[in-house]
Amino acid sequence: MEIASNVFLIIGGLFYLLGGLGILRMPDTFNRIQAGTKATTLGAFALLIGVGFANPEWVLKVFLIILFITVSNPIGSSALAKATYLSGYRPENLVQDDLKELLGGEDNGTN
Amino acid sequence: MKYVATFLVLFASYVLLAGLHVQELVVGSIVSLMLTVLIANMVDYKVDFKLPIRLLVFIFVYVPVFVYQLVLANLDVARRVLSPKIPLNPGFVKIKTDLKGDFAKLTLANSITLTPGTLSIDVDGDDMYIHTVDVKGKSPEENKKNISSLFEKILGVVFK
Incomplete structure (x- = not known):
């Protein structure tokens, strides 16, 4: 139990580290949001499962927290990404931009 | 009821x-x-006698596939972050979804965000706008096949 808990806590920490590295290293905002969302979601899963192993009586609450994180984390990143797009920011190396027809117009593609 | x-x-x-x-x-x-x-x-939802079956499909088909895809996504992020030159070919693509209902679309959008290389940005009616790290397909149909067809199939059973 103790060992399983520690293993999951370390895995969770590693994924958070990965997310942090992703936010540092990715070249533009959208890719940073992507890396951050994925790594923090799985990192939180692993951390919470580790907590569940350490305190078995918390398992139900841990699953409830996991459920809420799964629902809220992607919604938050979608809102961030949409706000970023609306602010006029565009990555330089875009190969395709279908979003322009829906949200574009107030920006002419500079920056 | x-x-x-x-x-x-x-x-x-x-x-x-x-x-x-x-x-x-x-x-x-x-x-x-x-x-x-x-x-x-x-809240607009329906309770019927098929609900337990749909819940079982959700728990035993959707959740394992989702967790598997989430792990894949993280390995993908790890690969991109740790490689010295980050391989990117980003773009915003539009795909059409066959799912009806707000909750089904929300679940699909969240699933897409947590699968490798994609981030859903906005939903407009049946159209979903998605940021992908690596644009592969040329047409909306091709993109749909790459991005969302797996989850659409499962969620089509869960949400009628």
């Missing part, structure tokens, strides 16, 4: 979380009753 099912689910989750004491049962039933009236009137 709808009210009874909603009340039972709320009451069961309350008791599971709070523990089995007399005062918890009393408070739990009052709170569940109030929430049942609120939720059943304000």
